[in-house]
Amino acid sequence: MSGWVVVAGLGPGSEGAVTPEVSAALEAATDIVGYIPYVARIAPRPGLTLHPTDNREELRRARHALELAAAGRRVVVVSSGDPGVFAMASALFEALEGWTAPPPDIRILPGITAMLAAAAAAGAPLGHDFCAINLSDNLKPFALIERRLRLAADADFAMAFYNPRSRSRPDGFARALAILRECCGNGRIIIFARAVSTPDQQVVTTTLERATPEMADMRTVVILGNSATRQVGPWVYTPRGME
């Protein structure tokens, strides 16, 4: 039997949001490859080898998955959320660029990405045109982040921010908030959604004026409304239409 690689999205955290096709791939796998906390979500069983690796090891991890599959193993690379959104799918194709042997069978299985789980928990803040921006400057300069924030504000997109803040980048999110205040005004609605769909879930809705960098950490997705985003009862939503 020949090997394969599936890059699968585990969704935001709860088992109720893992799709049946992802569960089936996990059951068929001989090897699970991924970042430590995501591999920790997979129950060990006989015949299954877990390969947890550290953050920022994405390319090496992707090459390892290709090597295992080339050796006939059935490999699932696990991502949190959706594998195609700031996650392992792109890294796998980057690794494939340098791969000289015949490529193994590859399939990407989508998952519930963090911003959509967060949006659902808050209401429907992404109900109109929106963008998704990774605020980490590991892989791009902050100047490009700033440029995108200003253009996205100009386009009046709702915005979802991944990786808003980490210990190694304490200042970037404060700068991003200052830019957004300047472009969108103090009254704009902003949502901090932490650990969505897990027992630690916390969803805080406030305004740019009251938002502080400390409201976000690496388990938080941040959603900024567009100019029409509003509250009804405990819910936040963006109307479908715009003048």
Next chain:
Amino acid sequence: MSGWVVVAGLGPGSEGAVTPEVSAALEAATDIVGYIPYVARIAPRPGLTLHPTDNREELRRARHALELAAAGRRVVVVSSGDPGVFAMASALFEALEGWTAPPPDIRILPGITAMLAAAAAAGAPLGHDFCAINLSDNLKPFALIERRLRLAADADFAMAFYNPRSRSRPDGFARALAILRECCGNGRIIIFARAVSTPDQQVVTTTLERATPEMADMRTVVILGNSATRQVGPWVYTPRGME
């Protein structure tokens, strides 16, 4: 027992992409409300009333769901993909604005939205910052669509386009393609993903130069790469990093 409304995403089409929490809500429901082809995905059973309604009936349908729940029914409003992305969740909150009685229990359950299923079928074209734009001008003027296309191109976002084309709007998508050619150049990679995850799935990768309006219909999601999007074998991906 008191009524409730769940707005649930059925994903792009295959049963393998319906999350367990959505399946559980469907099993607990007494009433299913939604657009005809989405309600058609729900198997009839004793005790379950199906309420299929036509397109462009979103607000009336949302009010109907609230009324049923207020009468003690357990209502699932079904959307294709994710209910928070150009779908029924925003319509429900719009209806809630005009609701004077105490609101029923409301929950939004996310689903695999079309652009992420399409991206997974093609590779990882949304692997870097991106935006999602509804090309229908039912609820916003084309001038706003044009403005967003130009700003998104300026930001070098990958772009996902929902509702690119319908019989009632034959020209808008041709205009959008012309704007994108002007802003992004003829060589930019574009993906037409039709009926993703169903037996009719068809994924076509080409360039803006070769793209024609007829390549899209209302079952198609269109994804445009950013300036770095590339092909490796049959796959399209956008690298994680940018200078």
